Amino acid sequence: MDFDTVAGELYGGDLAEFVNARNAAAKAAKAEGDAELAARIRELRKPTTAAAIVNRLAREDPDELRELAELGDELRDAHTRLAGDDLRALTRRRGELVRRIVHGLPSMSDTVSREVEATLEAVAADPDTAALALAGRLTSVAHQDTDQWFTLAASAAPPSAGKRPARMVEKAEPAKPKKDHRREEQDRKERERLRKERERLRKEAAELAKERATAERDLIRTERAAEQATARVEDLRARLAEAEERAERASAEFEQAEETFDQADKAATAAQKAADAAR
Numbered sequence: 001m002d003f004d005t006v007a008g009e010l011y012g013g014d015l016a017e018f019v020n021a022r023n024a025a026a027k028a029a030k031a032e033g034d035a036e037l038a039a040r041i042r043e044l045r046k047p048t049t050a051a052a053i054v055n056r057l058a059r060e061d062p063d064e065l066r067e068l069a070e071l072g073d074e075l076r077d078a079h080t081r082l083a084g085d086d087l088r089a090l091t092r093r094r095g096e097l098v099r100r101i102v103h104g105l106p107s108m109s110d111t112v113s114r115e116v117e118a119t120l121e122a123v124a125a126d127p128d129t130a131a132l133a134l135a136g137r138l139t140s141v142a143h144q145d146t147d148q149w150f151t152l153a154a155s156a157a158p159p160s161a162g163k164r165p166a167r168m169v170e171k172a173e174p175a176k177p178k179k180d181h182r183r184e185e186q187d188r189k190e191r192e193r194l195r196k197e198r199e200r201l202r203k204e205a206a207e208l209a210k211e212r213a214t215a216e217r218d219l220i221r222t223e224r225a226a227e228q229a230t231a232r233v234e235d236l237r238a239r240l241a242e243a244e245e246r247a248e249r250a251s252a253e254f255e256q257a258e259e260t261f262d263q264a265d266k267a268a269t270a271a272q273k274a275a276d277a278a279r
Contacts, residue, residue, distance in 0.1 A: 001034070015046070019227065050118070050119050
């Protein structure tokens with residue numbers, strides 16, 4: 001038994017049986033003497049319905065999911081280069097691809113459909129999410145404002161200079177180097193503003209990632225406590241049933257012993273009477 005095999009079987013199996021299958025695998029690993037593996041298996045989180053759908057897509061038809069992940073790489077590259085036109089075109093492609101993938105999936109509720117769409121958006125937004133999705137091991141939707149992240153550079157692209165009347169161009173011709181210098185300074189300031197904005201967004205994303213990780217750890221602990229409480233209740237119920245069964249057996253044995261005693265007492269009384277009569 002190894003961790004990757006167990007994880008693959010769990011995330012590729014029936015969602016409704018995930019917890020039972022995980023606990024059984026952890027128990028088996030512990031029985032084999034591998035406590036560390038058992039602990040790692042118990043840390044595996046049950047995926048949401050949307051994440052399970054994307055995991056299944058990764059196993060059954062991964063081409064579109066891989067295309068979406070690659071498109072995310074292109075988007076990040078365009079964002080780094082501040083290539084507004086490329087960014088807008090890639091963003092449109094991302095939307096079309098997400099809609100095409102969702103449309104090709106089996107019928108699902110509106111809520112699940114929105115969660116699946118959000119999960120696919122996260123695949124394009126975050127390389128770590130994409131890696132988990134392609135491995136078929138997603139557990140939940142990544143909470144990221146992907147639209148704001150991707151359209152930032154496009155919306156902040158500098159406006160075009162436009163066309164000036166010929167007469168104004170002629171008058172301004174001697175001062176042209178100075179105007180170019182001011183424009184370069186404006187562009188430099190705009191690039192610096194965008195750099196600071198990207199840095200701010202990265203810090204916010206890092207903080208949100210920490211909060212999400214903390215929430216996930218709390219959820220794992222809560223889930224584990226609930227499972228332990230459920231196991232304790234089941235154990236107590238089993239003990240109660242066993243105690244009730246023993247009580248019933250003891251009651252039956254007591255009644256049998258009482259009946260035997262009554263018969264023996266009657267026999268002894270009769271024998272005593274017969275002995276007295278024979279004197």
